[in-house]
Amino acid sequence: MRTIHFDLYYDGVKWIAKNDRIVVSGKTLEELDENLKLKLKDIFKNGKIKVSMELDFRKVIPHWMWQYHPYYFYRTVYLDLD
Amino acid sequence: MGGGNIAEELCPNCGSPMEIVKAEGMDILRCTSCGYERPLMAVEPWDPIEGKLVRYSIIAGIILTIVLAALINVYILSQYS
Amino acid sequence: MGERRWTKGMFDTEDWWAFWIGIFFVILGLVAAATYNVETKIGVDLTGWIVSFPKWVDISKSLSVDKYHKGFMSGPVAAVVSYVIFTIATCIGARAMKWDVKKYFVAWTIIYWLTVIIYILSRNAYIQATSLELKKYGIEWSLQLGGAHYIAALIIGLIIGNLAPRGFREFLRRAARPEWYIKIAIVCLGTKLGLKGIEATGYAVHLILAGCCATIAAYLLFWPLAYTVSRKVFKLTKEWAACLASGISICGVSASIATAGAIRARPIVPVMISSLIVVFAVIELIVLPYVLAYAPFWGLNEPMAAGASLGLTVKTDGADAAAGAILDELLRARAANELGVQWEEGWITAAAVMTKIWIDMFIGIWAFVLAVIWVYHFERRPGERVEKMEIWWRFPKFVLGYFIAMFAIWGLGLGGIIPTEALKWGIHPIEGPMRHLFFMLTFTSIGLVTDFRELKKEGLGRLAVAYAFILVVIIIPIGWFIAWLFHHGMKPPVVKP
Numbered sequence: 001m002r003t004i005h006f007d008l009y010y011d012g013v014k015w016i017a018k019n020d021r022i023v024v025s026g027k028t029l030e031e032l033d034e035n036l037k038l039k040l041k042d043i044f045k046n047g048k049i050k051v052s053m054e055l056d057f058r059k060v061i062p063h064w065m066w067q068y069h070p071y072y073f074y075r076t077v078y079l080d081l082d
Numbered sequence: 083m084g085g086g087n088i089a090e091e092l093c094p095n096c097g098s099p100m101e102i103v104k105a106e107g108m109d110i111l112r113c114t115s116c117g118y119e120r121p122l123m124a125v126e127p128w129d130p131i132e133g134k135l136v137r138y139s140i141i142a143g144i145i146l147t148i149v150l151a152a153l154i155n156v157y158i159l160s161q162y163s
Numbered sequence: 164m165g166e167r168r169w170t171k172g173m174f175d176t177e178d179w180w181a182f183w184i185g186i187f188f189v190i191l192g193l194v195a196a197a198t199y200n201v202e203t204k205i206g207v208d209l210t211g212w213i214v215s216f217p218k219w220v221d222i223s224k225s226l227s228v229d230k231y232h233k234g235f236m237s238g239p240v241a242a243v244v245s246y247v248i249f250t251i252a253t254c255i256g257a258r259a260m261k262w263d264v265k266k267y268f269v270a271w272t273i274i275y276w277l278t279v280i281i282y283i284l285s286r287n288a289y290i291q292a293t294s295l296e297l298k299k300y301g302i303e304w305s306l307q308l309g310g311a312h313y314i315a316a317l318i319i320g321l322i323i324g325n326l327a328p329r330g331f332r333e334f335l336r337r338a339a340r341p342e343w344y345i346k347i348a349i350v351c352l353g354t355k356l357g358l359k360g361i362e363a364t365g366y367a368v369h370l371i372l373a374g375c376c377a378t379i380a381a382y383l384l385f386w387p388l389a390y391t392v393s394r395k396v397f398k399l400t401k402e403w404a405a406c407l408a409s410g411i412s413i414c415g416v417s418a419s420i421a422t423a424g425a426i427r428a429r430p431i432v433p434v435m436i437s438s439l440i441v442v443f444a445v446i447e448l449i450v451l452p453y454v455l456a457y458a459p460f461w462g463l464n465e466p467m468a469a470g471a472s473l474g475l476t477v478k479t480d481g482a483d484a485a486a487g488a489i490l491d492e493l494l495r496a497r498a499a500n501e502l503g504v505q506w507e508e509g510w511i512t513a514a515a516v517m518t519k520i521w522i523d524m525f526i527g528i529w530a531f532v533l534a535v536i537w538v539y540h541f542e543r544r545p546g547e548r549v550e551k552m553e554i555w556w557r558f559p560k561f562v563l564g565y566f567i568a569m570f571a572i573w574g575l576g577l578g579g580i581i582p583t584e585a586l587k588w589g590i591h592p593i594e595g596p597m598r599h600l601f602f603m604l605t606f607t608s609i610g611l612v613t614d615f616r617e618l619k620k621e622g623l624g625r626l627a628v629a630y631a632f633i634l635v636v637i638i639i640p641i642g643w644f645i646a647w648l649f650h651h652g653m654k655p656p657v658v659k660p
Contacts, residue, residue: 054167067341068437073424
């Protein structure tokens with residue numbers, strides 16, 4: 001199965017998944033996943049893809065909180081492009 | 083602490099930072115530029131799955147409290163009384 | 164950024180750097196112990212340089228070294244050597260974490276020497292000597308304020324953190340890292356259970372097991388009750404209620420962030436809740452030790468249960484360990500003054516820390532459970548899977564250091580590989596003076612980072628009321644009951660004459 005990685009951000013309004021080639025966003029994670037599926041279908045046409053998205057805690061949690069818990073979340077989504 | 087470093091929400095209208103203010107007793111997010119507002123916390127109805135989560139946790143908690151307390155009291159704390 | 168590995172963060176998070184620094188000094192102690200000859204009483208002294216702060220009447224005796232290393236170097240020299248070595252250690256960590264090391268170094272230097280001065284002044288025997296110690300110090304009276312050095316560090320930290328010019332206090336906060344310092348101190352505390360475990364393995368194991376069971380029981384009762392009150396009484400949404408329930412009923416800021424991440428909440432949620440948690444934790448740190456030390460049911464009757472209750476009710480590692488340390492001092496002073504008994508130092512603290520450590524360990528599992536419920540039932544995003552590795556990624560790594568230190572000493576001591584006397588010689592400076600110094604740095608730092616003005620911020624009103632209500636009505640009463648249920652009758656070991 002193909003695997004693709006993204007950095008994930010939240011800019012206060014929408015979630016953004018980004019790597020060297022692709023940038024996709026959505027107001028909710030569901031919308032993000034839908035938009036991602038459409039974009040990947042354009043590129044790969046069909047098949048199953050494992051998408052991993054890492055939200056860097058440093059980008060969303062203020063510095064004073066890093067010492068408490070240095071992790072936010074890491075999403076794994078399996079998309080069926082067929 | 084970070085001296086006020088609350089994560090900022092951006093206005094979906096114009097992209098400016100939003101500030102938290104009180105209006106009619108409720109906390110709302112208001113855009114500093116265009117005045118767009120939305121509730122900070124909307125009201126959500128209670129979901130049956132929440133009821134299950136709470137119920138099963140409490141039942142498990144009560145059962146485990148009784149069982150573990152019995153074990154600890156019999157095998158450990160009895161030596162200290 | 165590729166797929167997340169299990170080693171991620173190993174060299175660039177404070178959690179891991181608490182492990183590395185703590186374990187490094189524990190290893191130094193073990194190497195020293197391995198070289199110690201029990202007959203000649205000589206070994207390679209790798210830990211005797213750590214400065215100690217005894218009670219004093221003559222200020223020239225206010226600085227010293229560990230009791231097993233008397234004569235290795237003078238107290239003032241040890242204070243400077245300790246500063247140099249701990250500065251190098253923490254600056255290496257700061258560099259690896261990509262902080263501004265120059266600014267960290269300056270802020271750390273100010274905090275370190277401020278803490279040392281506070282420590283020296285507040286250890287005066289007229290302030291801290293117990294009634295059993297008056298003769299030893301040649302004095303006729305004392306205020307008998309056990310733990311005064313911790314409170315002094317906290318108060319001075321709070322004064323600077325709330326009243327000093329903004330630029331200065333923001334600058335100092337670069338090195339005011341209470342969670343980092345307390346995690347290093349907790350790794351050192353692991354050696355205490357290690358050493359004591361050799362002499363009284365049963366007691367140490369009992370404390371570990373009792374703490375584990377108390378935590379499991381508390382978790383499963385605290386969280387659903389806090390969640391239900393948040394949702395039904397205070398009308399918070401699921402997102403806010405889950406993070407608040409975790410923060411207030413499990414382990415504070417880390418639980419709030421862990422839960423927010425697990426349920427994919429907006430980052431503003433854990434940030435706002437965490438602002439409250441930190442302030443309330445300091446209030447609890449100031450109030451609860453005195454309530455527990457002097458309340459008729461607790462106090463001298465149930466010292467270990469009182470310590471354990473702090474682990475269940477004070478919601479950050481730093482504030483919990485700090486509260487445990489204050490309670491330890493208060494109760495030992497009371498026992499000496501009123502019962503004529505000298506309890507061993509550090510056991511009440513260990514009870515407070517032990518329950519907190521189990522809580523810290525289980526947060527990964529609870530966050531995993533919540534992630535499964537949210538991803539597969541509430542939010543139902545097709546195709547999304549919750550990785551079991553989340554449990555590891557959320558696991559507090561400094562706890563590994565605590566248990567490694569403990570089990571290493573048990574293994575070497577009980578296995579007869581290194582004699583107990585040698586282990587005490589090598590490890591005691593880590594278990595005693597180093598741990599106490601990092602506790603003091605934690606107290607100063609907690610004061611520096613706690614800004615009571617946070618409570619006035621907009622948006623926190625309803626959350627603050629919910630927090631206070633749940634804490635006072637649910638967490639503290641149930642926490643006290645569970646701590647008593649699993650620890651009643653246990654008393655700290657008595658100092659051997």
